[in-house]
Amino acid sequence: xxxxxxxxxxxxxxxxxxxxxxxxxxxxxxxxxxxxxxxxxxxxxxxxxxxxxxxxxxxxxxxxxxxxxxxxxxxxxxxxxxxxxxxxxxxxxxxxxxxxxxxxxxxxxxxxxxxxxxxxxxxxxxxxxxxxxxxxxxxxxxxxxxxxxxxxxxxxxxxxxxxxxxxxxxxxxxxxxxxxxxxxxxxxxxxxxxxxxxxxxxxxxxxxxxxxxxxxxxxxxxxxxxxxxxxxxxxxxxxxxxxxxxxxxxxxxxxxxxxxxxxxxxxxxxxxxxxxxxxxxxxxxxxxxxxxxxxxxxxxxxxxxxxxxxxxxxxxxxxxxxxxxxxxxxxxxxxxxxxxxxxxxxxxxxxxxxxxxxxxxxxxxxxxxxxxxxxxxxxxxxxxxxxxxxxxxxxxxxxxxxxxxxxxxxxxxxxxxxxxxxxxxxxxxxxxxxxxxxxxxxxxxxxxxxxxxxxxxxxxxxxxxxxxxxxxxxx
Ligand SMILES: Cc1cc2nc3c(=O)[nH]c(=O)nc-3n(C[C@H](O)[C@H](O)[C@H](O)COP(=O)(O)OP(=O)(O)OC[C@H]3O[C@@H](n4cnc5c(N)ncnc54)[C@H](O)[C@@H]3O)c2cc1C
Ligand code: FES
Ligand code: FES
Numbered sequence: 001x002x003x004x005x006x007x008x009x010x011x012x013x014x015x016x017x018x019x020x021x022x023x024x025x026x027x028x029x030x031x032x033x034x035x036x037x038x039x040x041x042x043x044x045x046x047x048x049x050x051x052x053x054x055x056x057x058x059x060x061x062x063x064x065x066x067x068x069x070x071x072x073x074x075x076x077x078x079x080x081x082x083x084x085x086x087x088x089x090x091x092x093x094x095x096x097x098x099x100x101x102x103x104x105x106x107x108x109x110x111x112x113x114x115x116x117x118x119x120x121x122x123x124x125x126x127x128x129x130x131x132x133x134x135x136x137x138x139x140x141x142x143x144x145x146x147x148x149x150x151x152x153x154x155x156x157x158x159x160x161x162x163x164x165x166x167x168x169x170x171x172x173x174x175x176x177x178x179x180x181x182x183x184x185x186x187x188x189x190x191x192x193x194x195x196x197x198x199x200x201x202x203x204x205x206x207x208x209x210x211x212x213x214x215x216x217x218x219x220x221x222x223x224x225x226x227x228x229x230x231x232x233x234x235x236x237x238x239x240x241x242x243x244x245x246x247x248x249x250x251x252x253x254x255x256x257x258x259x260x261x262x263x264x265x266x267x268x269x270x271x272x273x274x275x276x277x278x279x280x281x282x283x284x285x286x287x288x289x290x291x292x293x294x295x296x297x298x299x300x301x302x303x304x305x306x307x308x309x310x311x312x313x314x315x316x317x318x319x320x321x322x323x324x325x326x327x328x329x330x331x332x333x334x335x336x337x338x339x340x341x342x343x344x345x346x347x348x349x350x351x352x353x354x355x356x357x358x359x360x361x362x363x364x365x366x367x368x369x370x371x372x373x374x375x376x377x378x379x380x381x382x383x384x385x386x387x388x389x390x391x392x393x394x395x396x397x398x399x400x401x402x403x404x405x406x407x408x409x410x411x412x413x414x415x416x417x418x419x420x421x422x423x424x425x426x427x428x429x430x431x432x433x434x435x436x437x438x439x440x441x442x443x444x445x446x447x448x449x450x451x452x453x454x455x456x457x458x459x460x461x462x463x464x465x466x467x468x469x470x471x472x473x474x475x
Contacts, residue, residue: 001172004016009226012057012217014028016062028058032215032218035101037101037103040071041071041107050165052110052114055282061185061207061213061227067169073104073106076110090106118160134277134279204224205226205227206340208230208285208288211276212294230250231251236343238252245348246348248345250291250342254272254280255282257344290303290310293397296368298369303346310341312334314340324399355374356373356375358371358372358449360437361436375389384409389404393436395429395431399429422447422450
């Protein structure tokens, strides 16, 4: 067990590990969540077991891991130096050259090993690729690393002693909190506690997974005197569903939120895998994505197309609104200083739903959208009974394509209707040109995506470059 005193609220976990504790096996590369060199594995109790998550320590605040179990690459080998199966497999497959990325790869594989191999489940090449989606290697090439991921499951098992770890976590839960008293960093456990703190300290910086805020700290050198961490609020971590709706707590990680969405809409898996890389999805939350309100955020076009609503709460009460109404301008929203976003509520699919969501970005994995288009159609007797369309990357906020929805609704579902809707969609927004794409490209590609949706609705296979690349990767 490690106890640290006087840790400033914006100290990152990577700074704590390397600079304060001298644990230098964890590397610093980009310092912005992009390369995976700093990956560590966190575990917390879920039910009777531990749940493991590989995360980027460079954009995670040190205080956020209080009371959790943490492993770095330094913790894998046994005391006598016997390598962990993950390390042995990397060695056997010559999966490391300069070695700078290797501790990060080892940790992503360790998380996969604990969550899957130690639970008696095999690891497919596709699953290994997904687990390693946040780790960059510039010299070895990924084939030997993926080979190692396959081999690790054939070596003699070396699971974590969960009983021992769980009893240590139990002990930790009862230890005194240092900074809690003076409110530099607060981690309320209940919604009531959170709302009281929010009302009393509206200037405190709210932080969830910190995958946006971590960049403001590292790259914009922002410092916050008070941080209000939402990730321990029980109500905000819950997912519930009934016949009509799925309710996702704002502090549910992107990994868990997408899993819940995929349970009733399995086709969303491919899109979920295009959102950042696994370590970012393991830390980042759905509420953080929605509240941050980036015009190129990926969950919002989808949630707008699904007619999702959001719940905002304060001591004054709560209010529910359509997601698109949350935004008032570039990164501006209607969340009052004493309010927090508590839930995202998504209608369950109806049998006639035809849903597609397309992300266009320069890289397949771990990249930000140039354009994102989500379309939900209800097709009845050859007609579009209802169209609902969310778009990202074309305006100052994520937006609903009202004009295109009107061009489709009530029309026969045929090539002429699609041609007209493509023209409307291309004309509906005036996107900017930036380093990701030009305005013309964004407009052109939006129409093309609608054409692709039409063809897919007619049973044409998805032959886009992106999907071919995905198949290639898993071959
Ligand atoms: C390498 C990398 C890749 C990324 N790729 C993508 C991508 O592909 N697509 C994409 O959309 N995003 C991407 N992101 C951005 C980021 O991961 C997401 O926006 C994520 O969902 C943010 O969630 P968080 O919990 O980390 O938010 P935080 O960073 O903790 O918070 C973000 C903002 O939301 C506020 N906030 C958080 N929760 C609440 C709440 N409940 N109520 C009120 N305010 C709240 C915070 O105060 C802060 O202003 C990427 C980030 C990185 C570092
Ligand atoms: S140092 Fe690159 S992801 Fe953290
Ligand atoms: S071995 Fe050099 S970056 Fe991966």
